[in-house]
Amino acid sequence: MKLYLLIATLFLLPGLAGAAEPLHLENARLRVVPGRDMAAGYLTVHNPNAAAAAITHLSSGCCQSVELHEHIADGEIMRMRKVEKVTIPAGGEVRFTPMGYHIMFIGMQEDARAAKEIPVTFHLDDGTQGVAGFSVEMLGAPDHHAPDHSHHHGHAGH
């Protein structure tokens, strides 16, 4: 069984600003196709604070670049675009999912693709940052009949 689907990972961003609580980064996971150096990562970000927070960029030693991207469905035409930031509303959450916001891992190194978990640093608009570990899900044969639908990834830690 794919343990990573069962284990809800919870990582905390160490907030430096006043009494603000850190953002909750849950169920961070990365789908890797064997042999490909590009992959999409998903997670749920919850903001427990009374003020909105924005993720402005990401960094990781795993890749040439780690970027915030978004899929836009325009009728049946699919467009993918890089976005400058993703705002997490006060007291709310943003889900990074297939067909929505996602995190693009571009130019992944060989050892990163073979790793069980990839650490990524999240940079926020208030200058704080924190690290989340993305569990690596190897896609495709021989276990491509395993569930791989977004609805399997529910809330965790609530």
Added chain:
Amino acid sequence: MKISAFTWTICVLIAACLLAWAGTAVFTINKRTTAGNALIGGAFTLTDSAGRTVTPKDFAGKYMLVYFGFTHCPDICPTTLLLMDNAINDLGTRADKVVPVFITLDPERDSPEVIGKYASHFSDRLVALSGSMEQIREAANAYKVYFSKVDMPDSGIGYLIDHSSFLYLMGPDGKYITHFPHRISEQGLYEGLAKNVR
């Protein structure tokens, strides 16, 4: 170069007008033709991962489930390819009658070898095809697929391909039967296939 929303609106409008002029707007492909001339599908000449030339004749007697995408599409394309394979497997004894076909819209990066290797991770039965840009255009036009290269100079990805995202079911005679949106559920796709594959 940044592409403004305005430029995109114009491009989409022009594309929509062209398609409407052709009588088969992408968004309204709902009717199966009964006049003998299928609106969707037709000639293509592409190359598989073994370097063989592939035309619709190679699928004669089989149903084709055709999807256009590209390997740098990290999100929708893998999801759709898995969906196709799972739904075909669900057909059980009829599964062998349906050949899933993945045609790249990014022949610059997806050589027949690259796309073949990529496809092998999704399904043993998946036929992955590439070709020259001209050949890809011919295939996309036959299936009324919209696609457009979008430069992304501020991204490590370089460029992406916007594309319409349907799955097309073609009959053993090579003629169009129906199509499905890529967001269809596995159950929905299975039912759509089960109804048509005999």
